[in-house]
Amino acid sequence: xxxxxxxxxxxxxxxxxxxxxxxxxxxxFSTDHKRIGLLYFYxxxxxxxxxxxxxxLMRIELMAPGRDIMGPQTYNALFTLHGVVMIFLFIxxxxxxxxxxxxxxxxxxxxxVSFPRLNLFSWWLYAIGAVLVLTSLFTGGGAPDTxxxxxxxFSAKSATNVSLALFGVFVLGFSSILTGLNFVTTIHRLRxxxxxxxxIPLFTWSLYATxxxxxxxxxxxxxxxxxxxxxxxxxTGLFDAARGGDPIMFQHLFWIYSHPAVYIxxxxxxxxxxxxxxxxxxxxxxxxxxxxxxxxAIAAAGSLVxxxxxxxxxxSDTAVLVFSFLTFIVAIPSAIKVFNWVSTLYxxxxxxxxxxxxxxxxxxxxxxxxxxxxxxxxxxxxxxVHDTHFVVGHFHYVMFGGTGFAFFAAMHYWLPKFxxxxxxxxxxxxxxxxxxxxxxxxxxxxxxxxxRGMPRRYYDYLPEFxxxxxxxxxxxxxxxxxxxxxxxNLFRGLFRGEAFTGNPWGGATLxxxxxxxxxxxxxxxxxxxxxxxxxxxxxxxxxxxxxPGDGRNQ
Amino acid sequence: MTAQPHEHNxxxxxxxxxxxxxxxxxxxxxxAVTRFDLGGLKVIGALTIACTKAGLVIAFFMHxxxxxxxxxxxxxxxxxxxxxxxxxxxxxxxxR
Ligand code: HEM
Ligand SMILES: [Cu+2]
Numbered sequence: 001x002x003x004x005x006x007x008x009x010x011x012x013x014x015x016x017x018x019x020x021x022x023x024x025x026x027x028x029f030s031t032d033h034k035r036i037g038l039l040y041f042y043x044x045x046x047x048x049x050x051x052x053x054x055x056x057l058m059r060i061e062l063m064a065p066g067r068d069i070m071g072p073q074t075y076n077a078l079f080t081l082h083g084v085v086m087i088f089l090f091i092x093x094x095x096x097x098x099x100x101x102x103x104x105x106x107x108x109x110x111x112x113v114s115f116p117r118l119n120l121f122s123w124w125l126y127a128i129g130a131v132l133v134l135t136s137l138f139t140g141g142g143a144p145d146t147x148x149x150x151x152x153x154f155s156a157k158s159a160t161n162v163s164l165a166l167f168g169v170f171v172l173g174f175s176s177i178l179t180g181l182n183f184v185t186t187i188h189r190l191r192x193x194x195x196x197x198x199x200i201p202l203f204t205w206s207l208y209a210t211x212x213x214x215x216x217x218x219x220x221x222x223x224x225x226x227x228x229x230x231x232x233x234x235x236t237g238l239f240d241a242a243r244g245g246d247p248i249m250f251q252h253l254f255w256i257y258s259h260p261a262v263y264i265x266x267x268x269x270x271x272x273x274x275x276x277x278x279x280x281x282x283x284x285x286x287x288x289x290x291x292x293x294x295x296x297a298i299a300a301a302g303s304l305v306x307x308x309x310x311x312x313x314x315x316s317d318t319a320v321l322v323f324s325f326l327t328f329i330v331a332i333p334s335a336i337k338v339f340n341w342v343s344t345l346y347x348x349x350x351x352x353x354x355x356x357x358x359x360x361x362x363x364x365x366x367x368x369x370x371x372x373x374x375x376x377x378x379x380x381x382x383x384x385v386h387d388t389h390f391v392v393g394h395f396h397y398v399m400f401g402g403t404g405f406a407f408f409a410a411m412h413y414w415l416p417k418f419x420x421x422x423x424x425x426x427x428x429x430x431x432x433x434x435x436x437x438x439x440x441x442x443x444x445x446x447x448x449x450x451x452r453g454m455p456r457r458y459y460d461y462l463p464e465f466x467x468x469x470x471x472x473x474x475x476x477x478x479x480x481x482x483x484x485x486x487x488x489n490l491f492r493g494l495f496r497g498e499a500f501t502g503n504p505w506g507g508a509t510l511x512x513x514x515x516x517x518x519x520x521x522x523x524x525x526x527x528x529x530x531x532x533x534x535x536x537x538x539x540x541x542x543x544x545x546x547x548p549g550d551g552r553n554q
Numbered sequence: 555m556t557a558q559p560h561e562h563n564x565x566x567x568x569x570x571x572x573x574x575x576x577x578x579x580x581x582x583x584x585x586a587v588t589r590f591d592l593g594g595l596k597v598i599g600a601l602t603i604a605c606t607k608a609g610l611v612i613a614f615f616m617h618x619x620x621x622x623x624x625x626x627x628x629x630x631x632x633x634x635x636x637x638x639x640x641x642x643x644x645x646x647x648x649x650r
Contacts, residue, residue, distance in 0.1 A: 216635055252643045316649035
């Protein structure tokens, strides 16, 4: 295959050899979407690991009743920091910032995003926001202790350095808005010839739906946080009932953003799964249109359900009823996706490579998380489990079991493409196994504890909860061990593994048709799209760019 | 920078001044409304005046009246979204 040989030589190390700038400047001042994606990737991975360490520390404190390794104030600071880091520095920017940037422009056949410099700026805002949040730990009155939700009246009164943390999150919001703006424009304007709306890969579709939520909902978070800062600095009394304000209004404003934010977290994850499942089942996705449509439906309907976080807040009963009803409606498009994935698997020719294993774990864990969400969405049951460890178990299932595992799936699926090297599969499978077991031991115990009445955000508990808490803590160690093996194996593979050039998974989306690693402007020849994203038959018939269509057996 | 030259939307000084004067009158009206005991209508009155003012600013000072359809539709979508959010929030207060 001489054409393949040519392509290989021309793009030996692809965008890695693009040497306009040198040293670290080639990264932090680069406007190449792949470099920005990798910048984001390593930043969010760093903060993920920070968050994990905080989580493990909390679990050690909860290992046995009484004070183990820290006092209550430290515990308060830890769960706040853990929450803020995981939500605002890992999971919201995570998939769009890292894999969205890396993969999306290639998937639609574009040379870059519409506004490359704005893209770089969004990473800078992320970095600045992160530094501000971290600075708040060591300055002023010390690490914030409000929880990641910053509820008033406590957040207006706490003597800790809440204001700076709020401002940091405010800045992070702008980073998110810019990413959204960039993605909407790119997907509308920069698609390659032949990339019709019904040929857009589902990962890109999910980013599109997410981007709209980022643009429309994030400003509300920004304003809300500024109002709390104003309350603290100027004593505006907006949220102070004694002066005619309304503390519940804060909860409304906060959740108007933060519930849609859970869709910013989960939609791109669903997109990853929709892209991975067909490739490893060797079958076109079942219900392409419905999956794309349900992303938009989730984004729209999901914006109207924020009140389900407030059933016990003193909100009016009529509002409770309405928000509960709307919440049950959002379950429908989510279930559509799950059924479509399972139908895609049905009678497929399934290969259990690491990305697929993580994707399968996603389906199960997300379903458990989603279904327990309905328990919380029904006011009668929510009243009992609100603010217990049941909630903590629930959202870890959705956010970690869902988005976290999808992130790992994406790491194993796409990163080799960008490094041109493959990791070893056996250790990856072992790591997956450990993580899956550890995860369930950890969070299922938390759910049971919550149902039995153990509240969240306390550093201590009644003696009858001791046993399961010990089990949960052991689970967290199994999980951490799996995580460590996974990362070591993956990065060892990416930096020193076997080099490859073809299409290791046999994917039919555009990113697999360009050279490995992709060249600076993504394609040596401008691509023309002639088939859908999951049309494996067409892929076998014609291999674009002269690349081998299915590099599975290389 | 290659901004598109705007041909048609240079608003006359006179028109801008008129809008400004209207805004001032409406501001006075906002204060005036608080002097009367209108009961529940008070909120509606204040909001109507505020919305009118915002509308004037957007239409004239921010040129939205002279922009193309697409931009106007986008703004409309944003406003409707905001209205839904605020509406659902008020809905709680109304029945509390
Ligand atoms: C090894 C991994 C992890 C461990 C051991 C862990 C453990 C914990 C623990 C013990 C709590 C506090 C429970 C309480 O007392 O209320 C907590 C809270 C929380 N976790 Fe995790 N977690 C992990 C990963 C994650 C991930 C991946 C995410 C998100 C993507 C996440 C998001 C949160 C959030 C938002 C809270 C609530 C914080 C608050 O109450 O303000 N965690 N986690
Ligand atoms: Cu919610």
